[in-house]
Amino acid sequence: MTYPQKNKSLTHRPDTFGIIGFAREVAAIQGKAFQTPAWLSATRPDYGPSTNVVAAPSVAIDVPELSARYQAVVLSDADGSAVSPINIQTYLARVGVRPISAIVDVTNYLMMVTGQPLHAFDYDKLVALNDGKADIHVRAGKPGESLELIDGRTVDLSDNDIVIANGNVVVALAGAMGGRSTEIDSSTKNIILESATFNLYNLRNTQMRHGIFSEAITRFTKGQPAQLTAPVLAAAIRLLQESAGAMRVSDVADTLTDLPAPIQIEVSVDAINSTLGSKFAAADIVDTLQNVEFAVAIRDDGTSVMVTAPFWRSDIHIAEDIIEEIGRLNGFDSIEPTLPERDFTAVSPDSFDRLRATVRQTLARAGANEVLTYSFVHGDLLQKATLKADNSYRITNSISPDLQYYRQTLTPSLLNLVHANSKAGFEQFALFELNKVHAKSAGMTDDNVPVELDRVGLILADRQQKGAAYYQAKRLIEYLGESLGLQLEFKPLPEATSLLIAQPFEYRRSARVIDVNSGMALGVIGEYKKSVVKNFKLPEYTAGFELLGEGLALAVNKASIAYQPSSRYPSTTRDVCFRVDDSVSYGSIIESLGIASIEEVIVTVQPIDIYQAQGDTQKNVTVRLKLTPYGETLDGESISRIIGTLSSNVVHSVGATII
């Protein structure tokens, strides 16, 4: 059987990181009872004969949180050059561990079989570092301390590392790797054998900081239980005698800071079945749990079970863990799928989602393509779009400078796509994105996380076209406005503004977009600054807009349906041409018509032509006025009167002449 080095479903199960524990799990899944070998379940084992001619090492766990238990014993007359029996060597090779010598192999073998790592120190080398004494301390590393490891590397120690020291001299990086100075070699005669457990959080830190991913540290970072050190130590003493001739010459030093008492959990049969949706009888539950060596008793009335997990199951704490055990070992597939009940109240889709779906569909209909781009951008991208990086949330652990900053607006990401798509052969296109943006200037929410803002961004570009791209973007946005029931107006953009979405735009060829009905500011539309065009290699004919999602939502909320029944009476149209100064805006002409003042007649205006001859300081704006009466048919005189009124309104407001 191949050994599972990575098993995601058992990553929280330290007991399965030893073959015996894994076999136990497999047996249980197959519905078979498992019996742990007696030597492994002996938490107070017989360590075998000892001559006791040497004092047990003195062991102090200086910082109790760092280790729950540390055991050490001295063995003598070991043959450092002995090799393991062939079956041990092949076993080790099959699980990917190189056989080295009998002494080292025993520690590795037992670790693979039980999940409990062991370490052997050369006793003579160890005591030589401390005037012939074995005075073991389990403590935190001190800044400035370093250790040469068995693999040849020297590591600088920190106070997050756990170290084993003899007196003042560091001899091992606990739980991770032993030190070279006390390494077992072919001349080793005397051994100190360590069987212990260490704080998994410190070891995780050690693992990351020093990049040590040994078999030992992998097991310790799952959290091996303190009770396990004893039976494995006893087994090691026996095996070392058999394969290396080592004899026990001291007592076993056993320092404990925490030996948790077994917890008894009561779970009702009903709780199990109503959580899983199953129909297990109390007897089934008992069988399942006893197969994995849980101690189970049924309450007299048969309604619940009292369960005590074996010591190697440090993952069992609460009733839900027992329920999981029952479900997992019997197979969740044995549970019948059902459906919860509900009433017929309709669930409302989120109104903002509905708005966004409409925006997407409308822009797609208008020939634009939706894109999704990354939320993080390169600092250069912000700069090229004239935004300041210090207003962005910055990622500290990014793998690439392309993912440095949270973007503050969508436009730079869209601008970045234009050149590549243009080069790929697409002459005319519009790209849009609906997504969130973040800026430090937007502040924090009530639960102290950054405010998130929603944006709709669009860029259109055309390699062939000449002229003012602004107007095509305007046409698009008015089409969008119509589909949302909004009437838009366009107001000048100031030269300097702190509005983030406005930054890349050229103020003289851009506008603020306002919803007429609510007065809500919706965003910015226009052509880009020359520097931006250059930086992003945009075609001359490029424009776009960026809208505030929140503003859009509020405006749409306030919009009302505009439907006017057709009139019974015929409409008339008249074209009027106003000659005005160059500086007079089209909007001011329309506004000054005063169409709302004509009673019982609906007047609509359609632009026909805007003409300016070369060198002329004035322009001719032709509009088509459509009169639709609701009271009665209009005769020629009324038509003329109305047209006359409207025209003279314009003449007087903006100084136009009629031609």
Add this chain to the structure above:
Amino acid sequence: MAEIDELRTALLARIEASESPRDVLRASEFKQLYAKIPQLDPAERGAYGKQINELKVALETAIDARQSAIEDQLVLPLDITAPWDINGSEPALLPTENGSVHPLSKELERVVDIFTRMGFDAHESRQIDNDWNMFGALNFPEGHPARDGYDTFRTEEGFIPPAHTSTMQNRVLRAGKAKLEAGGQIASISYGRVFRNEDVDATHEHTFYQCEGVFVSDSATLGQMLGTLRAFFEEYYGQKLLIKTQPGYFPFVEPGLEFAIEKPATLGGKPGDWLEMLGCGMIHPNVLRAADIDPEKYRGFAWGGGVERLVMLKYGIEDLRHFESGKLAFLRKFA
């Protein structure tokens, strides 16, 4: 050297007045400075050369500024209220057949629609959050190894771009608590973008989309969870489906499972083909407690899965990187 300073003043003034400022760099007075170098003492050449370079840099900066100023003057303002430019005509919308909605958006809408019809409300998840919502409220103890599997990005302030949509769970549970305690249920979907600090290749992305759900009532069961998920996939794939589960470990559920469906006919599935679709499980009591919901009275289940996978399976898309590439060649394949 005085002559360089004098020349500097003169050339800068010339740039300021010029309509083609770049030409100033070709001025003979400037070029002559270089010609002087061989005439100097070897000991002085270094310092002189350095001064010329400094002058060049100053001139180039001034030229760039002047160039920008010239270009800026060429910007013609336009009438932002007009329907088209002077002497122009009505601009056309782009051809409608070119337009498209992103396949991920479309699929997300479909997934959300099915869950909505099943009785779940749906909200987009956050794209920046804190440690509490990402880990603490979901039963990941501080410093716990389980946190490692998520490869999270972090900001300077310690905020986290969420690595799973489960960051919304605590808020969703809190928001639904009152309704739950008044005899109702919590049934809610969160969907959105998530981030993992991973290298990008054909099957891995640092930015992708997830959809997750929670259901809490006074009588939720694991059997109901299996039934709910099966019902979703049967509606999504339009056929009856067999399901398969395996144990899975996630700190925020207990029991935890991996959920698979038989490969549907529409994807060319044959008997014995399975698709692992999502992780799921019964909500861990600590997660309910973190939302002030009493786990003795209420139980729930939760599930979560990736969205790109659904799209890739549906269309046979071969490379995950297409989704965020912004390439029209890819996007225009969709409607």
